[in-house]
Amino acid sequence: MDAILIQLLNGLDKGAAYALIALGLTLVFGTLGVVNFAHGALFLIGAFCAVSFQKVVTISKKILDPNITYFDAYIEQPYLEIWMGDTGLAIIDYAVPLSLFFAVPIMLLVGLAMERGLIQFFYKRSHAEQILVTFGLAIVLQEIIRHFYGANPIPTPAPDIVSGSAQVGLWIGLGDTLVYPWWRIIYLISSVGIITAVFSFLNLTTFGMVVRAGMADRQMVGFLGINIQRKFTIIFALAAIVAGVAGAMYAPILPPDYHMGMDFLVISFVIVVVGGMGSLRGAVASGFLLGVLQSLAAMTAVSSILPGIEQIIIYLVAVIVLLTRPRGLMGRKGVMDE
Amino acid sequence: MLIFTAAVLSMPIWLDPIGANYPDLLQKFAIFGIFAIGYNILFGLTGYLSFGHAVFLGVGSYTAVWSFKLLTMNVIPAMFFSILMAGIIAAGIGYVSLRRSGIYFSILTLAFAQMFYNLAYSVLMPITNGETGLQLTMHDPRVIDVAFSREVPEGLPSTDFFGISMNGYSGFYFCAVMLILAFFIYLKIFRSPFGMKLKGIKSNQKRMKYIGSDTRPYLITAFVISGMFAGLAGSLMAVTDPLAGAERMQWTASGEVILMTILGGVGTVYGPLLGVGIIKYLENIFSSINESVLNNFFSFMPQWGESLLTSLTMPFVGEGWHLTLGLLFMLIVIFLPGGVMEGLQRIKDSIMNKKNIEESEATAKESSDG
Numbered sequence: 001m002d003a004i005l006i007q008l009l010n011g012l013d014k015g016a017a018y019a020l021i022a023l024g025l026t027l028v029f030g031t032l033g034v035v036n037f038a039h040g041a042l043f044l045i046g047a048f049c050a051v052s053f054q055k056v057v058t059i060s061k062k063i064l065d066p067n068i069t070y071f072d073a074y075i076e077q078p079y080l081e082i083w084m085g086d087t088g089l090a091i092i093d094y095a096v097p098l099s100l101f102f103a104v105p106i107m108l109l110v111g112l113a114m115e116r117g118l119i120q121f122f123y124k125r126s127h128a129e130q131i132l133v134t135f136g137l138a139i140v141l142q143e144i145i146r147h148f149y150g151a152n153p154i155p156t157p158a159p160d161i162v163s164g165s166a167q168v169g170l171w172i173g174l175g176d177t178l179v180y181p182w183w184r185i186i187y188l189i190s191s192v193g194i195i196t197a198v199f200s201f202l203n204l205t206t207f208g209m210v211v212r213a214g215m216a217d218r219q220m221v222g223f224l225g226i227n228i229q230r231k232f233t234i235i236f237a238l239a240a241i242v243a244g245v246a247g248a249m250y251a252p253i254l255p256p257d258y259h260m261g262m263d264f265l266v267i268s269f270v271i272v273v274v275g276g277m278g279s280l281r282g283a284v285a286s287g288f289l290l291g292v293l294q295s296l297a298a299m300t301a302v303s304s305i306l307p308g309i310e311q312i313i314i315y316l317v318a319v320i321v322l323l324t325r326p327r328g329l330m331g332r333k334g335v336m337d338e
Numbered sequence: 339m340l341i342f343t344a345a346v347l348s349m350p351i352w353l354d355p356i357g358a359n360y361p362d363l364l365q366k367f368a369i370f371g372i373f374a375i376g377y378n379i380l381f382g383l384t385g386y387l388s389f390g391h392a393v394f395l396g397v398g399s400y401t402a403v404w405s406f407k408l409l410t411m412n413v414i415p416a417m418f419f420s421i422l423m424a425g426i427i428a429a430g431i432g433y434v435s436l437r438r439s440g441i442y443f444s445i446l447t448l449a450f451a452q453m454f455y456n457l458a459y460s461v462l463m464p465i466t467n468g469e470t471g472l473q474l475t476m477h478d479p480r481v482i483d484v485a486f487s488r489e490v491p492e493g494l495p496s497t498d499f500f501g502i503s504m505n506g507y508s509g510f511y512f513c514a515v516m517l518i519l520a521f522f523i524y525l526k527i528f529r530s531p532f533g534m535k536l537k538g539i540k541s542n543q544k545r546m547k548y549i550g551s552d553t554r555p556y557l558i559t560a561f562v563i564s565g566m567f568a569g570l571a572g573s574l575m576a577v578t579d580p581l582a583g584a585e586r587m588q589w590t591a592s593g594e595v596i597l598m599t600i601l602g603g604v605g606t607v608y609g610p611l612l613g614v615g616i617i618k619y620l621e622n623i624f625s626s627i628n629e630s631v632l633n634n635f636f637s638f639m640p641q642w643g644e645s646l647l648t649s650l651t652m653p654f655v656g657e658g659w660h661l662t663l664g665l666l667f668m669l670i671v672i673f674l675p676g677g678v679m680e681g682l683q684r685i686k687d688s689i690m691n692k693k694n695i696e697e698s699e700a701t702a703k704e705s706s707d708g
Contacts, residue, residue: 140665273442
């Protein structure tokens with residue numbers, strides 16, 4: 001029972017990351033009609049925003065170690081600690097959450113630059129060409145990251161206060177054997193928060209209403225005198241921010257390396273297709289669904305019956321769904337029909 | 339066709355001046371040439387963008403190595419079984435994936451490719467030998483070799499074609515002959531009614547259906563044929579180097595063949611081969627450059643300029659070759675979606691136009707003079 005619950009939480013966690021990327025992908029697809037293979041790279045850039053921020057705040061000065069007196073031993077002390085004492089240490093400790101303040105504007109800029117600089121020229125081209133050019137862009141971004149940060153995963157720890165585990169079992173009355181890392185719980189909660197925020201932005205604000213109208217009939221909205229193109233560009237930037245924040249917050253869970261974007265992208269794409277191209281709810285639902293399925297399939301009880309199933313379950317589900325429900329679980333009619 | 343044969347066979351001679359004349363690279367040209375023309379049969383003719391073609395390459399390699407291990411070191415059975423296996427698997431994947439088209443088809447093939455790739459590392463470990471890769475060992479049974487009591491050399495045997503060892507140039511010539519055969523078939527397909535049907539599917543599938551031809555069998559056939567080409571390429575990889583690893587099946591490998599096809603020119607006859615040549619040649623050059631080579635190259639500059647240029651170009655060479663590849667990919671898709679072949683066509687057109695204009699001007703002048 002505990003094992004199932006743990007895997008359920010793991011799955012929800014993974015699913016949250018998938019859902020956030022898939023949400024952005026399908027948002028971009030629904031508004032701009034562009035299949036963006038570089039969306040995983042945005043997740044990657046977000047994660048490396050956290051890494052860079054941490055690197056910057058921990059720039060250190062070599063000082064003599066006062067504890068060792070026999071010979072000259074040096075330890076590294078971050079400048080922030082020297083300048084600001086305990087406040088500096090706290091900043092270093094909270095590097096990942098603080099990096100969000102720095103990640104959001106960067107992702108905004110990256111998103112705008114990407115849309116204005118490249119994507120806007122591909123609205124009218126075929127989907128194959130969109131896939132190919134964004135695939136190229138993804139390779140370029142990934143290789144740039146590799147050039148600066150190397151090929152190894154970079155551990156980016158969460159703040160000390162949440163590095164322990166929460167007594168999840170006690171909360172729901174299942175005994176104290178069931179524990180779960182705090183940061184993952186925070187990640188899950190904030191992902192749900194972000195998803196809710198995006199949905200309420202689209203459903204409750206005037207801006208969101210115009211965007212939804214544009215998704216349904218772009219030409220008509222244009223006739224009404226609204227510059228729908230600009231709104232869509234902002235939506236692209238929003239999707240970039242969502243992916244970036246997801247990446248930055250995922251850094252403590254999985255040490256970022258240069259190909260994490262591609263790894264997540266392939267799965268997220270499958271998720272978007274399973275959920276139904278252009279359907280936001282479908283993307284989120286299938287993200288969580290497939291994340292949970294993947295985690296449950298990784299349990300020993302399951303993998304002893306069907307070895308290797310955890311590796312392929314997502315793709316298997318995708319194949320089955322696409323063959324039985326061609327438009328995906330919640331696909332809308334008229335979007336990407338052949 | 340004759341010209342093509344001559345061109346391929348004389349590759350060691352005419353590639354010598356640009357420093358591409360060594361067997362390893364030449365073999366790669368030939369092998370990836372087969373892979374790319376096979377891919378072009380699917381993508382170029384029908385317009386179906388498959389992201390999973392590397393699977394067939396990997397399957398071909400594994401099958402070939404198994405044939406070396408179990409049956410004989412002769413390459414003919416290995417190639418035969420590879421093509422057969424790749425064809426069977428292509429039929430399976432194609433049967434399922436081709437029910438959808440457009441981006442769904444791409445995602446389905448991608449899903450299958452990832453499935454095979456992941457399985458190769460987990461459940462299929464006994465067949466694929468996981469991360470180490472499948473290798474020849476001293477204890478392989480090699481039933482046929484034993485039955486015909488062929489003399490066993492000391493150490494690991496090398497692959498051979500009825501006694502001719504497949505190393506170095508002989509390996510290349512074998513691949514080259516295979517490339518020529520494959521190209522011949524490919525040309526026949528291009529110019530056959532079957533090829534016309536495939537082109538029809540690309541330009542308007544709906545209309546094809548309206549005029550009463552069921553497109554599905556044609557698509558599956560095209561998919562299987564291109565899978566078989568990939569299987570042949572995979573087996574040749576194993577022939578020249580009897581080792582098979584799962585990284586050949588990763589979806590980036592599929593991306594590479596797409597890139598080659600696009601770079602050369604999708605749907606053109608010679609384009610994919612051109613793309614293979616350009617990419618493999620550049621890869622060879624770029625990934626071998628290191629800092630000292632760059633320093634030498636820029637040594638005509640003053641000291642500061644030299645170091646500046648070196649540090650500027652450093653990210654693009656050596657390890658960073660993929661960065662150059664990605665940039666090249668983007669530039670081609672943005673500015674020249676038809677690939678190099680389209681570029682050549684454009685240049686030719688502009689020259690012809692110039693000539694035409696000059697001629698017409700000349701005639702106009704004459705007539706006005708007269």
